[in-house]
Amino acid sequence: MHVLSLSLDAAIAERGSEPWQRQREYAEEFDRYYVVTKTDSDTATGHTDGPLTVAPTASRTRYHYLLDAYRLGARYCKREDVDVVTVQDPFAVGLVGWLLSRRFDLALHTQVHTDFLDNPAWVGESLEHRVFDRLGRFVVPRSDAVRVGTEYERRKMAAFVPADVPVDVVPVSMDFDSVVTADSTVRSEYGLGERPVVLFVGRFVAAKDLGTWVDVAARVRERSDRDPVFVLVGDGPRRDAVESAVEDAGLGDDVVFTGWVDPETVGEYYACADVFLITSNYEGTSRVVVEAGMNGLPVVATPFAGAHDNVADGETGFVKSSVTGLADRVTWLLERSDERERFGTAARDALEERFDRERLRVAYVESVRATVER
Incomplete structure (x- = not known):
């Protein structure tokens, strides 16, 4: 299976970082795993490590990223026989994923890691948030599967997705080694x-x-x-x-x-x-x-x-x-x-x-695979 992932996390472009390592672990379970991720400068270089390919966009702004991500994503979809696109938020990134999924007839796997969608406190903070909320309301119901981080968000998604669309609770795994210590000055x-x-x-x-x-x-x-x-x-x-x-x-x-x-x-x-x-x-x-x-x-x-x-x-x-x-x-x-x-x-x-790392890795992979197999 070939997976295209769209992300705003620039740390994924840093080989060896925690987000990069997480993507590397996911990639081991697929034939190919392509990550198009936002970076702010052209110093980050694309690289391939086994089944994982990371493509930084070097976008001037996050708005330029949308065009850059669509262009790079379309290139992979044309060349690499992609089966599913997974987006790491349901807003502007989600819109890019939806456009690619429609153009290339791909399954769309949408990830919701925040309690932003349909949240009056967040929506009321700015015009940008109101626009993003509209985008989320558009993308989520058109997804073939949704991944959320909490049971609270899973229950909320029930109001947006058809009954036959799976909503999987799979929190992001975390590396606790550097933050758990008995020593303190x-x-x-x-x-x-x-x-x-x-x-x-x-x-x-x-x-x-x-x-x-x-x-x-x-x-x-x-x-x-x-x-x-x-x-x-x-x-x-x-x-x-x-x-x-x-x-x-x-x-x-x-x-x-x-x-x-x-x-x-x-x-x-x-x-x-x-x-x-x-x-x-x-x-x-x-x-x-x-x-x-x-x-x-x-x-x-x-x-x-x-x-x-x-x-x-x-x-x-x-x-x-x-x-x-x-x-x-x-x-x-x-x-x-x-x-x-x-x-x-x-x-x-x-x-x-x-937050057992292996359990969450398996759950994420199953969530993506099931999106295609539905």
């Missing part, structure tokens, strides 16, 4: 002493709703007698707004902003923490939730898609909607070291099974 580096740590890791963007995160932190500080410290790892366009919210809440002495950290050292921040708190309005699988759980941290989260799947409420963490509910659960965990350990162990065990 973070406490000494930031002078945290023995204070319990409530952690956030991620970008400072609107979707993370860090204003709510700060509100929860303020409630926890009021209720807990353990003198917790709140550590935010990351940066982004909302950084100034978050710092202002911290000052307004009177939390200045209890909050640490680390800025961006090397991905190779982020495991040290998980290792020093006691509870992971995330208050996103929407997310897909949420890599940081999985990383926290793999480090044995209980997670307290708002009810976004990835939290529903990756946090077992009352067993590996808590999923709550309100500031009060979130603060109550964080405080409860901070006061009970035995429960934190129990929740963390359960989280690690559950996520190791859910």
